[in-house]
Amino acid sequence: MPTVYLEKEDKTVEVNELIVSEILKSLKINPTTVIITKNDELILEESKLSKEDKITIIPVISGG
Amino acid sequence: MACKFCSEKPVIKLTNNEEKLCRSCFIKYFERKAIRTINKYKLIEENDRIVIGISGGKDSLSVLNLLNKYSKKRNNKISITALLIDEGIKNYRNYSIEDAKRFCRENKIKLHIASYKEETGKTLDNMKKHRKDTIACSMCGVLRRYLLNKSSRKLKATKLATGHNLDDEAQSIIMNQFRHNISLSARLGPITGVRKDPRFIPRIKPFYFLTEKEVATYAYLNNLISKFNECPYCEESNRFFVRDMLNDIESKYPGTKHSIVASFLEVLPLLKEKYKNQEINTCKLCKEPASSDICSACKVKSII
Numbered sequence: 001m002p003t004v005y006l007e008k009e010d011k012t013v014e015v016n017e018l019i020v021s022e023i024l025k026s027l028k029i030n031p032t033t034v035i036i037t038k039n040d041e042l043i044l045e046e047s048k049l050s051k052e053d054k055i056t057i058i059p060v061i062s063g064g
Numbered sequence: 065m066a067c068k069f070c071s072e073k074p075v076i077k078l079t080n081n082e083e084k085l086c087r088s089c090f091i092k093y094f095e096r097k098a099i100r101t102i103n104k105y106k107l108i109e110e111n112d113r114i115v116i117g118i119s120g121g122k123d124s125l126s127v128l129n130l131l132n133k134y135s136k137k138r139n140n141k142i143s144i145t146a147l148l149i150d151e152g153i154k155n156y157r158n159y160s161i162e163d164a165k166r167f168c169r170e171n172k173i174k175l176h177i178a179s180y181k182e183e184t185g186k187t188l189d190n191m192k193k194h195r196k197d198t199i200a201c202s203m204c205g206v207l208r209r210y211l212l213n214k215s216s217r218k219l220k221a222t223k224l225a226t227g228h229n230l231d232d233e234a235q236s237i238i239m240n241q242f243r244h245n246i247s248l249s250a251r252l253g254p255i256t257g258v259r260k261d262p263r264f265i266p267r268i269k270p271f272y273f274l275t276e277k278e279v280a281t282y283a284y285l286n287n288l289i290s291k292f293n294e295c296p297y298c299e300e301s302n303r304f305f306v307r308d309m310l311n312d313i314e315s316k317y318p319g320t321k322h323s324i325v326a327s328f329l330e331v332l333p334l335l336k337e338k339y340k341n342q343e344i345n346t347c348k349l350c351k352e353p354a355s356s357d358i359c360s361a362c363k364v365k366s367i368i
Binding site: 007008030031032033035037041042043044045046058059060061 | 065074075076077079084087122275276277279280281284285291292294307308311312314315
C-alpha cells in the first residue's frame with residue numbers, strides 16, 4: 001500500500017487508495033491547502049500511484 | 065497528462081481554469097502574472113527604493129526572489145532591501161529567520177531586522193503569556209503593520225512590498241464584510257492607502273492575483289524554504305475560520321477566490337472615494353500616524 005508522510009503532523013500513514021485525490025479525501029485534506037511530492041517532485045491530485053510509492057503532503061498555509 | 069504549453073510533466077493544475085503546467089512553464093506563468101500586476105497597477109516606478117517586508121516564509125521569500133530578479137533586469141535602477149520582522153515565536157519564526165538570512169546572504173540583499181522585543185521589550189510569546197485571553201493575532205497584526213511602516217520609512221523606502229496573495233486578500237475582504245468594517249476594505253487592493261501621507265509608505269502586493277497554492281509551488285520549485293510551517297497561534301484567529309471556509313467553497317466551486325477579488329476590485333474605486341477624507345491623527349505617545357489620539361500599537365503596548 002502507498003505510504004504517505006504528513007509534514008504538518010510529522011507522521012507517516014499507510015493508505016489503501018492509489019489515486020492522490022482519493023488519498024486526500026480519505027485523510028480529509030482539502031486539496032487547495034496542500035502540495036504533494038513524490039521523490040521530491042511535485043505531482044498532481046489526479047496522479048496514480050503504485051503500491052510501493054511514498055508521497056509527502058506539504059501544507060501550503062503558513063499563517064502569521 | 066502533459067503541460068498545456070509543452071510535452072513536459074505537469075507540476076500543478078491551476079484552480080481557476082484547470083490548466084496543467086510543467087515546472088518551467090509554471091515559473092514563467094507565475095513571474096509574468098506578478099509582473100503584469102506590477103505594470104497594470106503601477107506598483108513600481110523607476111528609481112523606487114523598495115523595502116520588502118519578510119518573515120522568511122514562502123510568500124515573503126517568493127516576493128523577495130521575484131523582486132530581486134526584477135531589479136537585476138532593470139540594472140538595479142530599483143533598489144531593494146529586505147526588512148524582517150521577528151515577532152519572537154519559539155519553534156516557528158527562528159526557522160524561517162535562518163531561511164531569510166541564507167537567502168539574503170546568497171543573493172547579496174541587504175537585510176534589516178526589527179523585532180517586537182526591541183520595540184516593546186517583549187516577544188509575542190511573552191505577551192501571550194501575560195495576556196492569555198487576548199488573541200495573539202490581534203496584538204501581532206497591529207505591531208507588525210506598525211513596525212513595517214515605521215522601519216521602512218526609516219530605511220527611506222518609497223514602497224513597501226509584501227507577499228500578500230489572492231487568498232489573503234479574499235480573506236480580508238470577507239472578514240471586513242462579516243464585521244461591517246468596510247472603511248478598512250478601502251485600504252485594500254494591489255497598492256494600499258486611501259490618501260497620500262508622507263508618514264505612510266505605500267504597500268504593494270505583486271502576488272495579488274496569485275493563489276496561496278501557486279506561491280507555495282513557486283517557493284518549493286525554487287527551493288526557497290527548508291520547511292513549510294504554520295504559526296502556532298493561527299488557530300486562535302478569525303482569519304483561520306474564514307480561510308478554511310473559503311478553501312471549502314473553493315474546492316467545491318473552483319475560481320471562487322478569484323471572483324471575490326475581481327468583484328471587490330470593481331467597487332474599490334467607489335470605496336476609496338467614499339473614505340478619502342478620513343482624518344489621520346498623530347499618536348500622542350509615539351508621534352506615529354493614528355486613527356485616534358493614541359495609535360493601535362501604543363494601545364497594545366499599554367496592555368502587555
